[in-house]
Amino acid sequence: MIPDSFIQDLLARIDIVELVDGYVPLKKAGGNYAACCPFHNEKTPSFTVSPAKQFYHCFGCGAHGSAIGFVMEYQGIGFVDAVRELAGRLGMAVPEDNDFQARPQGEIRQFTEVMARAAAWYKEQLRRTPRAIEYCKKRGLSGEIAARFGIGYAPDGWQSLQAVFPDYDTPLLRQAGLVIDNESGRRYDRFRDRLMIPIVNPKGDIIAFGGRIIDQGEPKYLNSPETPLFEKGRELFGLPQARQALREKNTAIVTEGYMDVIALAQNGVGNAVATLGTATTPTHVQKLLRQVDRIVFCFDGDSAGRKAAWRALENALEMLADNKAIGFVLLPPEHDPDSFIRDHGKAEFERLIAQATPLSDFLLRELALRCDLTSAEGRAQLIYEAKPLLLKLPTPLLRLQLVKRLAEASGFSQGEVERLCELKSYAPPAPARAKRPPPSLSRNLLRLILHKPSLAAELPAALLPDAPERPALLRLKACLENSDGAASYALLREQLRGQPEENLIETAAAELLDLPFDEDEADAEFRATLEKLQESADMRRFAELQMKAQQFGVAGLSAEEKQAYIQFLTRKTQSTP
Numbered sequence: 367m368i369p370d371s372f373i374q375d376l377l378a379r380i381d382i383v384e385l386v387d388g389y390v391p392l393k394k395a396g397g398n399y400a401a402c403c404p405f406h407n408e409k410t411p412s413f414t415v416s417p418a419k420q421f422y423h424c425f426g427c428g429a430h431g432s433a434i435g436f437v438m439e440y441q442g443i444g445f446v447d448a449v450r451e452l453a454g455r456l457g458m459a460v461p462e463d464n465d466f467q468a469r470p471q472g473e474i475r476q477f478t479e480v481m482a483r484a485a486a487w488y489k490e491q492l493r494r495t496p497r498a499i500e501y502c503k504k505r506g507l508s509g510e511i512a513a514r515f516g517i518g519y520a521p522d523g524w525q526s527l528q529a530v531f532p533d534y535d536t537p538l539l540r541q542a543g544l545v546i547d548n549e550s551g552r553r554y555d556r557f558r559d560r561l562m563i564p565i566v567n568p569k570g571d572i573i574a575f576g577g578r579i580i581d582q583g584e585p586k587y588l589n590s591p592e593t594p595l596f597e598k599g600r601e602l603f604g605l606p607q608a609r610q611a612l613r614e615k616n617t618a619i620v621t622e623g624y625m626d627v628i629a630l631a632q633n634g635v636g637n638a639v640a641t642l643g644t645a646t647t648p649t650h651v652q653k654l655l656r657q658v659d660r661i662v663f664c665f666d667g668d669s670a671g672r673k674a675a676w677r678a679l680e681n682a683l684e685m686l687a688d689n690k691a692i693g694f695v696l697l698p699p700e701h702d703p704d705s706f707i708r709d710h711g712k713a714e715f716e717r718l719i720a721q722a723t724p725l726s727d728f729l730l731r732e733l734a735l736r737c738d739l740t741s742a743e744g745r746a747q748l749i750y751e752a753k754p755l756l757l758k759l760p761t762p763l764l765r766l767q768l769v770k771r772l773a774e775a776s777g778f779s780q781g782e783v784e785r786l787c788e789l790k791s792y793a794p795p796a797p798a799r800a801k802r803p804p805p806s807l808s809r810n811l812l813r814l815i816l817h818k819p820s821l822a823a824e825l826p827a828a829l830l831p832d833a834p835e836r837p838a839l840l841r842l843k844a845c846l847e848n849s850d851g852a853a854s855y856a857l858l859r860e861q862l863r864g865q866p867e868e869n870l871i872e873t874a875a876a877e878l879l880d881l882p883f884d885e886d887e888a889d890a891e892f893r894a895t896l897e898k899l900q901e902s903a904d905m906r907r908f909a910e911l912q913m914k915a916q917q918f919g920v921a922g923l924s925a926e927e928k929q930a931y932i933q934f935l936t937r938k939t940q941s942t943p
Contacts, residue, residue, distance in 0.1 A: 368449055370861065372461055373434075376449065377856040379456050382420045382433045389440055398879060405429045405439060405656045407616055414879050419816075420856040423876040427656065430872045432856040435863075441568055445863070447474075477595050480531075480542050481564075481572040487530040488518025488562040488575075495519050498561065501580050505625070506708055511632045514607060515563060520577060522559035543574065543590040560588065563624050565596070565642065566606050576603065576624045576642070587623065589643040599647045602639040602654070603627055609657075611636035617660040619719060620646065621703050622674060626664075629704035634712045638664075638703070646678035651685040651692075660691040662722045664703050667696040676732060679725060683758040686725075693722030726768055729755065734775065745776040753787040765789070807895055807902070808835035812874045814892045815842055816855055821892050822846040829899045838867040838874075 383399055386392060392399040392415060403413035403424040412426035423430045429439060437448040453460050492498050492512070498519040502512060520526065527544060528534045535553065539545045547553050560577030567573050574590035590596055602620075604627040612618055619638040621627055630638040641650060646663070654661050663678045665671035675694050682692050695718050697706050707715045723731070733751050738744030752772055759765045769789065773780045783789075812835045815822045822843045830836045845861045855875060862868045911927055 368446065369461060370857075372458075373449070373860055374854075374857045376452055376456070376458065377420065377432060377434070377854060377860070379458075380433045380452055381417070382422065382436065382856070383415055383417045385433050385452075386415050386422060386436060389436075403427060403429065407613075407657070407659050416879060419875065419878065420854060421859060421875060423872075423879060425876070429656075430876060432859045434860055443567075443569055447569075474594065476538060477542055477593070478571045478573075480538055480544070481574075481595070483530055484527065484542075484544055485516055485518060485562075485564045485572050485575075487527075488520055489516065490518070491521055492517065492519035492562075495521070498580060501561065505629070505704075507628065507632055511628060514631070515604075515628055516566075516572070517628075518562040518564075520555065520557035520560045520562050524554040524558070526558070527555050541593060543593045543596070556590075557588065559583075563603075563628070565590070565601060565603055565624075567595075567601065568606055570606060571595075573601070574598075574642070578625060587643075598642040598644045600649050600653075601642055602650055603642055604631070604639045605653070607631065608637050608639055612654075612657050616658050617662060617719070618654045618658045619703075620650075620654070620661060620663045620678070622665055622671070623702070623704075626703040630707055630715075633707045633715075635707065635715060645674065646681050648681050648685050651678075651682045655685060655687070655690050659689065660693065662693045662695060662719050664695040664697065664719065664722075666702050667699045671696060672732075675728070679729060679732075680755070680758075682725070683755060684760060686759065686761050686764065688761045688763040692725040693719075694725070694728045695719060695722045726764065726771070729768070730771055730775065739775060745778075748772065748776050749778065749783060749786050756787050756789060806833060806835070807831075807899055808833040808839065809874065810895050811835070811892070811899075812839055812842075812871070813878055814888060814895065815839065816858075816871065816875050817878055818888050818892075819846055819855065819858060821888070824892070824896075826896070829896065829903055831899070831902065834870065835874075838870045841865060841867045842871070 383392060386401075387399075390401045390404045390413070392401050393411075395411075395414070397416075397418065399415040399417065400411045401413045401415075402408050402411050403426055405413075405424065406427040406429075408426050413422065413424045413429075415422045421430065421432050422436055431439065433452060434445065434448045437443070437451050438445060441448070441451070443451070450460055492502075502517070507517070525534065527539070531539060534545075540547055540553075544556055545553050546556050557575060557577040559580055561580060563576040563578070564572045565574040565576060574593070574596040576590075577588040579586050579588075589598065592598060603624045608618070608627075608631075615637045617637060619630070619635070621630070621638055621640045624640050624642075627638045627640045630636075639654070641647075651661065661682070663675055665675050665678075675696060679692075679694070686692065697703065697718075701709070703715070729752075733748055736751060737748045739748065749772065752768075756765055756768060759768070769780055769783050769787075772778075773783045776783065778786070808831060811825070811830075815825070819842070822839075823846060825839060825843050827840060827843065830839055841862065842858065845858055859872075859875075862871055907930070911923065911930060914927070915923060
């Protein structure tokens with residue numbers, strides 16, 4: 367791990383306003399700065415940066431964090447890489463303790479250098495291999511598109527990479543997924559006689575390869591294994607190349623293969639990406655919905671394509687929002703996106719994308735195909751199949767629409783569908799109260815400590831009620847004690863990364879943007895809140911002692927309890943007019 371002291375120093379030196387403004391132009395908005403959120407599409411700015419607290423918060427998508435979190439989110443990199451990025455800006459060297467040295471600092475750089483060397487060599491081999499060039503031409507790929515995606519060629523030799531890696535036996539090549547060691551210990555190239563397509567992360571580093579066989583053979587497509595650089599459930603092929611088109615179109619097209627993405631780009635459709643040898647994951651969907659408002663899954667129309675589309679639907683449900691849309695296009699069985707756009711052209715393909723089947727229609731259609739809606743048993747099965755899908759949906763408006771349509775198809779009433787699927791009813795809410803209730807004492811304490819972290823040192827843990835904020839307050843107190851009472855919110859945010867209380871604390875911090883405390887009154891309000899908590903605790907204690915005294919008599923109290931009870935009674939008598 368990187369020492370907390372270094373993180374504290376780094377966050378103290380970096381100005382988040384200056385940092386974010388280098389990526390997204392900010393405008394002054396009261397005591398804060400505002401912009402349209404870089405993590406989702408919006409027309410009205412809801413992205414706020416606080417110079418006082420050194421954090422950002424988007425009231426639209428919920429993105430929240432420190433300068434480190436911003437770099438992680440914007441560049442799509444991990445915590446350590448984000449720290450190094452910021453440290454590099456300031457000319458700071460990142461120290462490492464013993465735990466962190468378990469993975470040497472230069473190891474990731476070694477991996478990326480190895481992949482870059484391999485990619486450059488593969489590109490050179492493509493230029494020297496007429497057969498591979500002819501294959502590219504047959505697929506309709508221009509030199510420009512080949513260069514854009516860094517396409518190369520792996521020769522048909524067992525140990526061709528020895529030409530670029532004289533130290534062919536180094537473990538690094540195996541760990542990077544470029545070679546394979548068989549059971550007898552013999553090493554050979556993983557990719558042979560294949561068109562090589564680099565898989566690039568948001569930073570522009572090559573993290574893996576996809577290989578397409580030139581002639582006949584199996585497997586037709588071969589991907590790199592998972593490595594320290596590459597986790598296929600998190601990565602999308604073509605995302606770095608598609609960023610500009612995604613912003614312009616506000617729609618992401620998801621295909622099954624990288625050759626589909628390349629072919630679409632060759633024909634003027636640049637907003638396509640592909641999963642990498644795995645089903646669409648919630649992480650894939652989340653990544654895309656941060657950049658666009660609409661995703662269209664475009665798969666082959668065969669049984670495998672339909673299964674892939676259904677898996678995509680299942681994994682997309684929990685990531686949906688009512689202001690986002692997901693559609694499905696299943697091509698004719700004889701086509702994939704590559705062949706379709708070559709045969710029918712860009713205009714026809716874009717027409718299909720524009721008219722994609724909405725998620726709700728696709729879900730109901732696929733469920734209906736599994737059930738015999740002419741029988742009572744089939745209609746019951748429809749509700750049974752729909753239940754786990756509806757429970758995944760976090761979007762109340764879309765879920766309500768689906769419930770209504772399921773009611774029509776099944777013959778049940780809307781209320782019956784909601785009860786059978788164990789859904790909360792969407793009956794019109796009761797009229798709102800004229801006056802919003804004030805925050806709880808625990809919530810107020812949480813805001814105050816986030817406003818002025820040093821107050822946590824004075825927080826009496828015994829006084830804290832059993833409220834949702836209690837674990838968060840205790841976590842903050844522990845963090846402050848470990849940092850000798852000197853910590854900014856930005857540092858606390860990084861210390862809380864991955865903790866159960868993280869989301870609650872983020873929400874309370876965001877509330878400070880609209881409800882800031884007066885600096886001069888923070889101490890007084892903190893002590894007034896503690897006094898109210900003490901009064902509440904005393905009342906609870908008195909009620910407990912009074913109940914015990916009524917049940918067992920005063921003689922049933924211990925000496926300590928009897929003394930406390932008498933004191934409570936005396937105070938109560940004195941306060942009574």
